[in-house]
Amino acid sequence: MRSIKKIKVNEQYRVPPPKSIKEVPKYLKEVVGSFLKRLFYIYKLVWEAKKSMLLAMSFMALVDGVLPVAGAAISAALINTLAGVVTHEITEFSAVYLLLILQGLYLVVRSVITHSETIILRLAGELVSNHIKLKIMNKSKNIDLGCYDLPDFYSKLENANREAGHRPIEIMRSTFTVISRLISMLSFVLILISVSWWAPIFIILLSLPTAIVSFVYRRKTVDYMWFHSKERRQMNYYSSVLVNKDMVKEVKILGISDHLIDKYKSVFSKYFSGIKKLVVSESFWKILTTVVTTAANCLLLIFIAKGVFDGKIEIGDYTLYAGALNSIIAGVATIISTSAIVYEGTLFINNMISYMEQPKSIVPNVSKPEAVERHIAHTIEFKNVSFCYPGTEDFVLKDVSFTIEPGQTVVLVGFNGSGKTTLIKLLIRLYDPTIGEILLDGKDIKSYDVNELYKIFGIIFQDFGKYAMTVAENIALGQIDKGIKEKDIELAAKQADAEMFIKSLPDSYNTPLMRWFEDNGIELSIGQWQKLSIARAFYSDSDILILDEPTASLDPMAEQQIFNQFDELRKDKTSIFVSHRLSSATIADKIIVLENGKVIEIGNHRELIEQNGHYRKMFETQAKRYKEN
Numbered sequence: 357m358r359s360i361k362k363i364k365v366n367e368q369y370r371v372p373p374p375k376s377i378k379e380v381p382k383y384l385k386e387v388v389g390s391f392l393k394r395l396f397y398i399y400k401l402v403w404e405a406k407k408s409m410l411l412a413m414s415f416m417a418l419v420d421g422v423l424p425v426a427g428a429a430i431s432a433a434l435i436n437t438l439a440g441v442v443t444h445e446i447t448e449f450s451a452v453y454l455l456l457i458l459q460g461l462y463l464v465v466r467s468v469i470t471h472s473e474t475i476i477l478r479l480a481g482e483l484v485s486n487h488i489k490l491k492i493m494n495k496s497k498n499i500d501l502g503c504y505d506l507p508d509f510y511s512k513l514e515n516a517n518r519e520a521g522h523r524p525i526e527i528m529r530s531t532f533t534v535i536s537r538l539i540s541m542l543s544f545v546l547i548l549i550s551v552s553w554w555a556p557i558f559i560i561l562l563s564l565p566t567a568i569v570s571f572v573y574r575r576k577t578v579d580y581m582w583f584h585s586k587e588r589r590q591m592n593y594y595s596s597v598l599v600n601k602d603m604v605k606e607v608k609i610l611g612i613s614d615h616l617i618d619k620y621k622s623v624f625s626k627y628f629s630g631i632k633k634l635v636v637s638e639s640f641w642k643i644l645t646t647v648v649t650t651a652a653n654c655l656l657l658i659f660i661a662k663g664v665f666d667g668k669i670e671i672g673d674y675t676l677y678a679g680a681l682n683s684i685i686a687g688v689a690t691i692i693s694t695s696a697i698v699y700e701g702t703l704f705i706n707n708m709i710s711y712m713e714q715p716k717s718i719v720p721n722v723s724k725p726e727a728v729e730r731h732i733a734h735t736i737e738f739k740n741v742s743f744c745y746p747g748t749e750d751f752v753l754k755d756v757s758f759t760i761e762p763g764q765t766v767v768l769v770g771f772n773g774s775g776k777t778t779l780i781k782l783l784i785r786l787y788d789p790t791i792g793e794i795l796l797d798g799k800d801i802k803s804y805d806v807n808e809l810y811k812i813f814g815i816i817f818q819d820f821g822k823y824a825m826t827v828a829e830n831i832a833l834g835q836i837d838k839g840i841k842e843k844d845i846e847l848a849a850k851q852a853d854a855e856m857f858i859k860s861l862p863d864s865y866n867t868p869l870m871r872w873f874e875d876n877g878i879e880l881s882i883g884q885w886q887k888l889s890i891a892r893a894f895y896s897d898s899d900i901l902i903l904d905e906p907t908a909s910l911d912p913m914a915e916q917q918i919f920n921q922f923d924e925l926r927k928d929k930t931s932i933f934v935s936h937r938l939s940s941a942t943i944a945d946k947i948i949v950l951e952n953g954k955v956i957e958i959g960n961h962r963e964l965i966e967q968n969g970h971y972r973k974m975f976e977t978q979a980k981r982y983k984e985n
Contacts, residue, residue, distance in 0.1 A: 394705055395531070395698070398524045402480065405487035409480040410528075416473050417532035421539025423466055430459050481525040488524060491712065492516060500718050501786040502746040509714075516711040523705055530698045566645045573638040580630055582707075587627040594620040718785060718806055725805040728812055733762035734797055734900055734930050736783065741792035743782060751790070752778050754953045760946065765931040767941040769971060770950035776934045777818065779950070780904055783932070784813050814898025818905035818934075820889035822880075824872040827858055827888070828865040834892030844895060852891035857884055901931040938975045947971060 402410045434455045503509040581588075594616050597603055607613055720726075736759070743753040753775045760766050768776040781787050782794060785801055794801045801809070814834070823830050831848055832840045845865060849855045861867040861878055871877040880888070893901065933940060941947050942961045949957035949964070949971045957969050964971040 394709065395527070397709060398527050398705060401488060401491075401524050402484055402528055405483045406480065409476060409483060412476050413473075413480065413528060413532055416469060416476065417535045418539065419469055420473070420532075421536040423462070423469065424540045427459075427462050427466070430455060430462055434459060477525065477529055480528070484525045484528075488708070492708070495712055495714070498716050499714060500716055501781070502717070503714060505746045505748075512707055512711050512714075516707045527698050527705070534698065566642070566649065569638065569641045569645060573634065573641075576634055580634060584627055584630065587623050590623045591620055591627070594623070718788065720805060721800070721802040725808075726799055726803045728804050728808045729797065730812065731897075731899060734812070735762050735795075736760040736900075736930065737795040737798075738779075739793050739795065741782065741789045741794060743778060743787065743790045745787075752953050753782070753789075756792070756950075756953075756955050758948055758955060758958055760930060760932070763930060764945040765933070765943065766946045766948060767933045767935060767944040768948050768950065769935075769938065769941060769974065773952075774950040775953040776950055777904055778953075780815075780902055780932070780934065784815060784902065785809060812899040813902055814893045814896040814900070815902040816889050816893050816904060820886065822870065822885050824868070824870040824877070826863075826866050826868050827861065830869060830888050831891045831895050834895035835897055838895070838897070845891075848891040848894035851894040852887045854884070854887035854891050857887070899929060901929050903932070904934045905936065938971075938978050941971075941975075 399410070402413075434452070437452050437455055597616055598607060598613060607616070738756050738758050741753060741756045742751050744751045756775075756779065768779065770776050778787075782789055783801075785794075785806060788802065796804065796809075821833075823833065825833075827849075828840055828842070828845050831845045832838070834848070838844070842865070846855070849858055849865075858864060858867075862876065868874040868877045869880060871879060893903070933944070935941065945960060947957075947959060947961060947964055948955055949969075951970060957964055957967065957971050959967065961975075965975070
């Protein structure tokens with residue numbers, strides 16, 4: 357048997373830890389390389405969103421790095437000048453006056469820069485968030501349906517959506533903060549070197565334990581969030597069920613609110629225990645390193661004060677040197693903590709990178725895809741098709757073979773779980789067969805352009821969509837490139853037996869549906885929604901009509917009326933029905949009976965009745981029930 361095809365889920369970008377001391381340099385190189393790749397990806401996102409914003413943020417970072425040094429130099433000069441005035445070494449106030457003006461200008465510039473940074477970051481945040489949301493939405497157009505069958509993919513999607521909105525701009529802000537602090541710190545190092553060459557080196561070396569703790573725990577936090585995304589999705593699910601308007605009725609009647617709340621609490625307790633352990637452990641090590649570094653910093657301040665006491669340092673210069681020391685200490689701390697945030701953020705951004713790089717497997721299998729001939733009755737052939745869903749090994753279709761001739765009306769019959777809807781999904785190429793092939797007009801369906809292929813199908817799924825739009829827009833979705841053509845929309849509604857209830861609505865075809873956005877939104881019954889979905893099929897210019905339980909929510913009279921309309925619609929078209937009501941099968945040219953994923957009978961109504969097999973038993977059982985009713 358051919359091996360089962362599965363969709364590969366990209367793992368998070370992860371560098372395996374070194375197994376020996378010799379592998380450490382290679383490990384560090386790969387870690388740094390991976391980090392820079394993620395960081396440049398984020399810069400690229402911001403550049404794509406708005407180039408001017410990135411340039412403005414870069415300029416602000418440079419100015420922000422220089423300003424603290426300028427401010428400290430002005431303050432030191434001012435104090436030294438005032439000390440000269442006190443000792444009568446300086447008798448003119450003009451020197452003090454000039455320095456006060458410079459300090460005032462410095463404060464104004466700093467205020468302007470601070471407010472400008474706030475404005476730029478807020479605007480950049482909105483632009484980048486919007487850009488990323490659009491990238492995710494556009495990527496979703498090319499995500500294979502099979503990906504949604506894999507829990508790992510949901511983790512990836514959930515993490516991407518959760519982090520994409522704020523992480524990139526947070527990382528950008530943090531990155532520029534690091535750049536600013538580096539500029540300031542290097543300037544203060546040059547100042548402090550004139551007092552003691554070893555002090556800056558001592559401070560930096562002393563900060564290494566804090567840096568190690570920060571980066572190690574950022575990695576642990578990201579790992580925990582990644583491997584426990586299932587618990588977060590469970591918490592989101594249990595909390596959303598209680599406020600889901602489509603489920604709230606059953607939740608209340610069954611009295612399961614407390615049960616769902618208890619399940620939420622149970623998952624949260626398990627999730628929180630791990631987070632708590634991480635936070636407590638990280639805090640312990642940070643407190644320990646902070647105590648040590650603070651004690652060492654106090655000793656350095658004593659060293660500078662001793663220089664003033666011995667007359668080696670002027671009183672004004674003390675503020676400069678002490679400020680330089682404190683700025684270096686604060687700068688190192690900021691660089692460590694902010695770099696850890698950047699590092700953590702880039703690890704989280706892996707979710708988005710992984711999502712954006714999710715490969716697409718539903719593509720043409722030839723370099724030049726075949727053109728799909730339009731507006732003809734097509735031939736469809738299944739040849740020894742078997743299929744299992746991605747991530748599973750159980751075949752839901754097994755060695756299925758049949759042919760649908762041009763213009764035929766075919767009905768798929770079988771109990772729930774027999775494989776009818778799966779067969780439809782393979783035909784319209786939402787999935788590819790695990791084994792076998794499907795031919796359209798004698799050619800492998802994989803050889804056609806996928807988007808062009810989709811256009812030939814007019815399909816109504818049993819789990820049809822309900823869209824928070826107007827009635828007219830809901831119908832026009834049947835062929836969106838056609839636009840909203842009032843006469844065609846009204847004709848489609850009439851053919852779907854939806855005209856009467858639509859005209860009874862407050863704004864007829866312009867009535868907004870669902871109360872999500874509009875106060876005057878209307879909630880339709882399930883039967884009315886189903887008629888709108890059928891109207892979408894009438895509105896489309898399709899070659900092959902596929903109806904997957906199209907009348908399940910309609911009463912028998914409405915169902916018969918819809919089928920009468922379909923008789924007109926499907927003229928000269930290939931039509932495929934899936935229906936549990938076998939009365940619809942009597943009009944079919946061919947009935948395909950499925951059981952446990954296998955085709956067990958094929959023929960028209962008369963032929964299958966004469967065979968006295970599975971179909972006849974199902975048909976007579978339903979007929980008997982209708983007669984008794």
